[in-house]
Amino acid sequence: MTRAAPAAPSLPQAGPASGAAGGEHAPPGRAPVRRAPAVAVSTREAVFFAARSPKLLVGLAIVATFLVVAIVGPAFTSRGVYEYVGPTGAPPSAEYWFGTTTFGQDVFTQFVHGLRATFIVGFLGGGLAALVGMAIGFVAGYRGGWLDELLNMVTNIVLVIPTLAVLIILVAYLKARGVLVEAVFIGLTSWPWAARAIRAQTFSLRNRDFVDLARLSGVSTARIIVREIAPSMGSYLFMTFILMFGGAVLIAASLDFIGLGPTEGISLGLMMNNAVLWAALQLGLWWWFIPPGVAITAIVGAMYVMNVGLDEIFNPRLREM
Amino acid sequence: VKRYFGRKLSLYALTFFIAVTIDWLIPRFMPGDPVQSMLSRISGLQPQAIESMSVYFRGAFGLDKPIWEQYLNFWAALANGDLGISVWAFPQRVTTVIAGAVPYTLALLVPAVLLSWWVGNHIGALAARRRWLDNTVLPVGYILTATPYMWLAILLAWSLASVAGLFPISGGYSMSLRPALTWQFVSDLIAHWFLPFLSLFLVGLGGWAIGMRNMIIYELEADYSRYLQALGTPTGLVRRYAYRNALLPQLTGLALQLGVIVAGALVTEVVFAYPGVGYLILQAILNEDFFLLQGIFLFVIVGVLLANFLIDVAYVIVDPRTRTSMQGRLA
Numbered sequence A: 001m002t003r004a005a006p007a008a009p010s011l012p013q014a015g016p017a018s019g020a021a022g023g024e025h026a027p028p029g030r031a032p033v034r035r036a037p038a039v040a041v042s043t044r045e046a047v048f049f050a051a052r053s054p055k056l057l058v059g060l061a062i063v064a065t066f067l068v069v070a071i072v073g074p075a076f077t078s079r080g081v082y083e084y085v086g087p088t089g090a091p092p093s094a095e096y097w098f099g100t101t102t103f104g105q106d107v108f109t110q111f112v113h114g115l116r117a118t119f120i121v122g123f124l125g126g127g128l129a130a131l132v133g134m135a136i137g138f139v140a141g142y143r144g145g146w147l148d149e150l151l152n153m154v155t156n157i158v159l160v161i162p163t164l165a166v167l168i169i170l171v172a173y174l175k176a177r178g179v180l181v182e183a184v185f186i187g188l189t190s191w192p193w194a195a196r197a198i199r200a201q202t203f204s205l206r207n208r209d210f211v212d213l214a215r216l217s218g219v220s221t222a223r224i225i226v227r228e229i230a231p232s233m234g235s236y237l238f239m240t241f242i243l244m245f246g247g248a249v250l251i252a253a254s255l256d257f258i259g260l261g262p263t264e265g266i267s268l269g270l271m272m273n274n275a276v277l278w279a280a281l282q283l284g285l286w287w288w289f290i291p292p293g294v295a296i297t298a299i300v301g302a303m304y305v306m307n308v309g310l311d312e313i314f315n316p317r318l319r320e321m
Numbered sequence B: 001v002k003r004y005f006g007r008k009l010s011l012y013a014l015t016f017f018i019a020v021t022i023d024w025l026i027p028r029f030m031p032g033d034p035v036q037s038m039l040s041r042i043s044g045l046q047p048q049a050i051e052s053m054s055v056y057f058r059g060a061f062g063l064d065k066p067i068w069e070q071y072l073n074f075w076a077a078l079a080n081g082d083l084g085i086s087v088w089a090f091p092q093r094v095t096t097v098i099a100g101a102v103p104y105t106l107a108l109l110v111p112a113v114l115l116s117w118w119v120g121n122h123i124g125a126l127a128a129r130r131r132w133l134d135n136t137v138l139p140v141g142y143i144l145t146a147t148p149y150m151w152l153a154i155l156l157a158w159s160l161a162s163v164a165g166l167f168p169i170s171g172g173y174s175m176s177l178r179p180a181l182t183w184q185f186v187s188d189l190i191a192h193w194f195l196p197f198l199s200l201f202l203v204g205l206g207g208w209a210i211g212m213r214n215m216i217i218y219e220l221e222a223d224y225s226r227y228l229q230a231l232g233t234p235t236g237l238v239r240r241y242a243y244r245n246a247l248l249p250q251l252t253g254l255a256l257q258l259g260v261i262v263a264g265a266l267v268t269e270v271v272f273a274y275p276g277v278g279y280l281i282l283q284a285i286l287n288e289d290f291f292l293l294q295g296i297f298l299f300v301i302v303g304v305l306l307a308n309f310l311i312d313v314a315y316v317i318v319d320p321r322t323r324t325s326m327q328g329r330l331a
Helices: A043-050 A054-076 A107-143 A145-160 A163-172 A179-189 A192-205 A209-216 A221-232 A234-257 A268-277 A286-314 B002-029 B034-040 B047-060 B067-079 B094-127 B131-146 B149-163 B183-220 B223-230 B235-272 B277-286 B290-318 B320-330
Strands: none
Touching: A043 A286, A054 A107, A054 A286, A107 A145, A107 A179, A107 A192, A107 A221, A107 A234, A107 A268, A107 A286, A145 A192, A145 B002, A145 B235, A145 B290, A163 A179, A163 A234, A163 B002, A163 B235, A163 B277, A163 B290, A179 A234, A192 A221, A192 A234, A209 A221, A221 A234, A234 A268, A234 A286, A234 B149, A234 B235, A268 A286, A268 B149, A286 B131, A286 B149, B002 B067, B002 B290, B094 B131, B094 B183, B094 B235, B094 B277, B094 B290, B131 B183, B149 B183, B149 B235, B183 B235, B223 B235, B235 B277, B235 B290, B277 B290
8 A cells, every 4th residue: 555655746736737717727737646545654754854945934934924014014005905095106215115006096006905805715715616625525535435426426527617707707797896796606616626636545555454443433434534534645735725826826827917806906917907907017116016916926835845844744655865 | 347437427528517507607697687787788768668678688598488498409500519709709600709819828728837847847857855945945935826826927917028128018919910821920929929838837836846846745754755765765766756756647637727717817818918718708808798707608518527527647657556446346
């Protein structure tokens, strides 16, 4: 059962993950299949290596920085998001830290509020996707049989249908949309990848001795999944959540960018959308479209790097000696 | 072979069926009445006029029939290739509007996807087990992978088109030209095509390179590679075997990523106002042209399903194991 852990392909995020917009965004289904079944790593050992993993620390630092900006930032500005406060198209200055838009709106104010929306979508959308993926993955992997076949078929279908296309149709018909609605829709359409990965993992754990033992002692299926299987792949579940988080952020950015974001408020994708619509490119207002893109790229990239770091911590064979 | 494709095809057929049903369901069961919202846009109508007009439109759109009949009608219209009439490009039919946009999207998508997959695989294979190269490829790869499609497109449009003035910033061809098979027009077309293509190509590149690097490292540690190395086989040959094995999961990855890449192409087109399907989506949304939106949705789904099927075929050709196992079953 314990197959030699592959060197790197175990990194679930390291797939042909490409840019924006995609539920299956990050990880290709195949990678985790080859991941060696969870190797027991004690908490102390994990902490020891975590403190020495530059990848994890750097990634964490970047995400934390943006999170702090998102939480604290709005307090530093008393301006309204769409309020016309200053000169039009002014470059960054002491008064307007990130400059102003074509209409004289403060880019910094939009940025910090947009950052908030990004984290909300990431947490909710990514969290929901991870939860649905876990539920389906655990049940399919543990129960097997016809239930597995059925769930597998559903997963494959949702996997093939381009998430963004469905979202476009769904969202277009909703007149009033908030960040929460957007997050829920993203969560409900981007779980298939997680479900596949977790199913494969569960499959490899299903016939381990400790699970057999629990089954023999008459523990119910739900309890076995929650108490026995889930904890032994806890690190993996957490990494799945991180990937789903990044994916949700990117999908949200694309949705916002084509004008299907929240109808109220602001988001980073919406800022880019406005910048393109109102000729920021032609006028050279780089302060309008550079910050939102940098923020998204940095957050999502940092999460991927963090993931590699985590993988190395929980999968001893991957550590660079 | 028959059984394999039979299974795949039935899955795709089912997916198509579900997609069409979604396409039909969503507009009907979303909050809000399309007829009402259409009428509310015409101001200054008397209540009686609204009443009679809504009855008329309900009949015209077939909304007064029972639900199951509406559903069957939808399929029947679909079978005739009738997707309704576009509001944005009135009075053109949705199918004509889409047919005009599809070539642009395909011309963008197909070379970008294939090239970035191919180049990415090679970069990844080179990076594996070469420390200095690995150290540059990995970070760059992660950054590219995390970049939202439209942002890279915006950056390219701004730096190369707006500031440097090397390429046109938007459109499919210059306003001053009319489509014709002249050298001038074709070169203009290519100049407009290049930046959207480049941004799609670059975003994809990172993911493929990282994926391939990881697969190669895994393959190089597999027993067969170890055995070859122990026999003293030249490194180049071992790596070539590893590459070929690593290519298979990358092919699967391509199938899984298709939806994402298509979505990326759509937003990229929006940035460059490139007259493809993505640009149509934006127009449809801005003009609340739901028929067009539904039509595009179906087109995208059918396209992705077709591409998936092509990849399945490619998989059978590339991987001898699928072939032999299937022949074994037939024999």
